[in-house]
Amino acid sequence: MIATLSMRAIKAPIRMATLKHNATAMQNVSILVRNFSLNPATDPKAKMRNFDESLARKEIKADTAASNRILNLGPSLDLSKFKTLDESVVRKIYQELVYADKGADGRISDRDIKRLLYKHTSAFTDTEIVEMGELFYASKAGGTVSIEKFIEAVDYATAKKEGKVDGPNPIGIGSCVPEYMFVKTHGNYTPEKLDVKLTHVEPESRLDKVALNAVKATRIIFDTATGWNRGSITREKVLNRTIFLETVAAIPGMVAAIIRHFRSLRNMQRDGGMLQMFLEEANNERMHLLTFIKMKDPGYLFRASVIGGQLAFGSIFFVSYAASPSFCHRFVGYIEEEACSTYTKIIDAIEQAPKDNELAAWRTELAPKIARSYWKLGEQGTVLDMIYAVRADEAEHRDVNHTVSGFAHDAINPVYNPEEKLNKMLVAYVSDIMAKENKTSA
DSSP: HHHHHHHHHHHHHHHHHHHHHHHHHHHHHHHHHHHHOOOOOOOOOHHHHHHHHHHHSSSBBBOOOGOOBBBSSSSOOOOOGGGOOOOOHHHHHHHHHHHOOOTOEEOOOOOHHHHHHTOOHHHHHHHHHHHHHHHHHHHHHTTTEEEEHHHHOOOOOOHTTTTTTSSSOOTTTOOSSSGGGOOOOOOOOOHHHHOOOOOOOOOOOHHHHHHHHHHHHHHHHHHHTTTTTOOOOOOOOOOOOHHHHHHHHHHHHHHHHHHHHHHHHTOOOOOTHHHHHHHHHHHHHHHHHHHHHHTTTOOOOHEEEEEHHHHHHHHHHHHHHHHHHHHHHHHHHHHHHHHHHHHHHHHEEEEHOOOSSSGGGTSSSBHHHHHHHTTTOOOOBBBBHHHHHHHHHHHHHHHHHHHHTTTTOOOOOSSSSSSHHHHHHHHHHHHHHHHHHHHHHH
8 A cells, every 4th residue: 555655656747748748849849840830841831921021111212313223132132124014013923933932042934933833823834834844944055044034035035026136045955855855745725726728839940840830740640549539529539548548658857857857866966856847747747647547458569569659758758858958847847738738628528418428427426535535526526526626737738848848957946935935834834923913803
């Protein structure tokens, strides 16, 4: 009994000390949590709160010269050097950049850019946000840029759109990015892109005229051999024509890419991103083929004619491209003009076909699965929708090949110029800010 009482007497002060220690520990933890949540480096809301309080205390530095008003948003942010951005927009951009600056060091990284743009999902898709981050990472070779320099880049992009400035963006994409970066999707064509206009580039040089006449002669021979102009357009005619032509149409892009690839290796020079563009063009034509063969499986005779056509056309085009890329691109441009015309006739035949006609079924028949996924036609995408998308592809190839005919071998890819892409995204960003500002003020 005495021993038990003695043990209780000993444990009581220990228990009291333990409880006191635990209470003190909990208090310390509470203080730590409170301090952590108020730490601007770890709590973005606290950072913005502190920034707003600081901004409220010192809005604009005093300056004797009215033309040199320096906004107290950074060490050297001079409003007078901006050509398009006014003070309210600069202030808003700065606030957003500070919020996005996770490192709280006044510098913006590619991850900060993504964090910034995710506040503007009304102006950017997830794909565009990722692409912007990649462009920024590439432009700085994994580095960062100061908040002030980024705002200058935004102002430059808007000024260039208005024709007020020229030259490279202050961020500096550089000339190496096009060599390995090419982002192109054929999905989600807008109604404007699908509404293809049948255009024609008039030949200027002797080579242009030779290219045009060669295409006209080829079309006459092929139309006569296949009976395309005899009778009405049928499902069988469409599939035979598109399958055969797409096996040949995928050759020029691959030949151009191969020759440019070897030239780059041989001369130890950059290609300007053209190689990537022509590889994508060749693959796009191949996707057309893979789509149409889901609708018809050609026989042995048909497949033999494809092999013969590839050997003949591929050999001739390879030699021709090595001799004159300009001639070959003009030739392909005219070929694609004919392709746009052919697909337009097919579309008209489908849309005007009577209900009991076999072509009328393509207005409601589901496109092959590969087509619906490649062109993002949706779950209910029809064969007609697919052919509209194919025609849009051909129109792009038409315009690109006409454009690059006569280009220098090291010219920048006209379809995907990284600096133009960056400027376009920066303009979209500041436009979204202005739209929200106007909505708020209204």
